[in-house]
Amino acid sequence: MKVNPSQLIQLLTSFIPRRLPVLITGRPGIGKSDIVDQAARATGHELLISHPVVEDPTDSKGLPFPNGNIARFLPFGDLERALRATSPLLWFLDDLGQASPAVQAAKMQLLLARRIGEHVLPDCVTFVAATNRRNDNAGVTGILDPVISRFATVVELEPTIDDWTAWAVQNHISPELIAFLRFRPDLLSVQKTSRDIENAPSPRTWGFVARTMGVVPKELELISYAGSVGEAAATELMSFLAIYRELPSPDAIILSPDNAAIPETPAALYAISTALAAHSTEGNFDRVLTYNDRLIDAGRREFAALLARDAVRRKPELQNTYAFIRAQGGPLGQIIRGQ
Template sequence: MKVTPSQLSSLLQACIPARLPVLITGAPGIGKSDIVAQAAKAAAHDLLISHPVVEDPTDSKGLPFPAADGSGARFLPFGDLAQAIQSQRPLVWFIDDLGQASPAVQAAKMQLLLARRIGEHALPDHVTFLAATNRRVDNAGVSNVLDPLKSRFATIVELEPSLEDWTRWAVRNSVPPVLIAFLRFRPDLLVSQERMREIENRESPRTWGHVARLLPVLPPELQLAGITGAVGAGAAGELIGFMRVWRDMPSVAEILAAPHSARIPETLAAQNAIATALGHAANENNFDRVMVYADRLVDAGLNEFAVMLVSDAVRRDASLAATPAFVVAQSGPIGAALLGQ
């Protein structure tokens, strides 16, 4: 079953309090770990992250320790297992990259997931298991997940990236608006379908996040090289070309200074870009002027970009929904379109 990031977040927030273990599959770099961390926080649970690819089977069952009289031995928990057993607060135990672990390490997880105990050591009731793995087709060193281990999860879902969900994240995390506008213009570049054998990066939500951090610090003469190293030559070349369009647009300052007369770009890429830039710059002090320009976009037949502008602005700052300009807009075409989203 394929789910979007927002669907996965809702699923985890339902399963975590019910103590239902979930296995998440999907390509590398699409946000599996981040979504788990956000869901744990939303459920007010602590988060414990294990990496079984670097574990030994004893990590999951404890170290054997002989009794003083030599009559037997006890398995003493340590590391993540000890932390989970001794936890006092609700806890999400997240087993990351499960499919890269050896069969022996995977087998050692079976009793934990089903019986919630190892030998004499029982897990507290407030511990919930979540796990994630790449797929065998992802060139990520995944051989398989043992069938008996898979069956111990209440459900297995495959995360599929969504541009809409990525955009929501990007707007809230102050990603440069030129990058948001570019991926809206070229949504097929959000995730590469190629699997490379060479040592190079390809497009994914994670690597576009790297680009977001590179853009503010790279001088112009190094942008192509840096972005190519993050997402590959093809996507980097397209982004650099899009940034030239961005530089030729009317500036946000120009539009806010004269929203009734500022130029509306003629090309689709520039219209997309300016709507994204204005949504990023909107605040309570300038939102009335932003809405003047948004209304002009509607008059020019660019309803989609007007709605995108207003949606971005309100996602970044929910208080804008209480401004007089937004209240007025709700009675017009923009409001009708927003209600239909």
């Protein structure tokens, strides 16, 4: 069953406190690990990350050690840490599908019976696992059926542009990148079809683009971005940036919101609405909303909604301005409320 990031967080925050293990599948780089980290923090759990792909079966059982004329298995590493946990602990098995069958089998008793040999896990420990799919060129041959059946639910994460942009706005990602991916949402995550040594677009690789924007010299932008998300996506981004950089500056629009031109093309409208949202402050929000009213009058209601939502996501205090409160009673308020 496919879920988006918002649904997955809700699911995890419901299952984790009840000690119900969840298996998350999906293509590489779409945020599985980040969402597990968010869920751990939301539920007050410390996060323990294991990578079964580099483990030996003894990691899950312990090493035999002589004790008189018998031997006992002594836990070490992640197992030892989990066994001595006294506060809520989320044990995250990352890339489980890449692990050998022997290592996967060693996890079965831990996942269902919550014990391994003579060692019993404390009640405060909960499991979540993640894996790529067989067709993701990630070295996944599959997960043993008895292992799969030990998870309370198995879901496939599918990124969405709405969830990504909400995260990007809150984390102050470059407005031009947000605007581009809104314009070309199908490039947020692309299934890689070749085995060539190159990157493909994904939330993770777009994150690398965001970190290098404004840092890499302009003459090297295409080279840098192509290395992050592939040449085709990078070329489209560069074409969009050329449009973005030709538009009037947000400061110029804010200075004259009654007369500033309203773009005609969707690409330019995405660019200008995202840029204005990023430049909004309590001191200029009345002018931004004046321009926003003109977007509504011009029949660009969806872009007016994007601008207003982005602005208050970046700076929630804008909701307390007189301009925004007044706008709630007019067309903008109806758009935001979906009326």
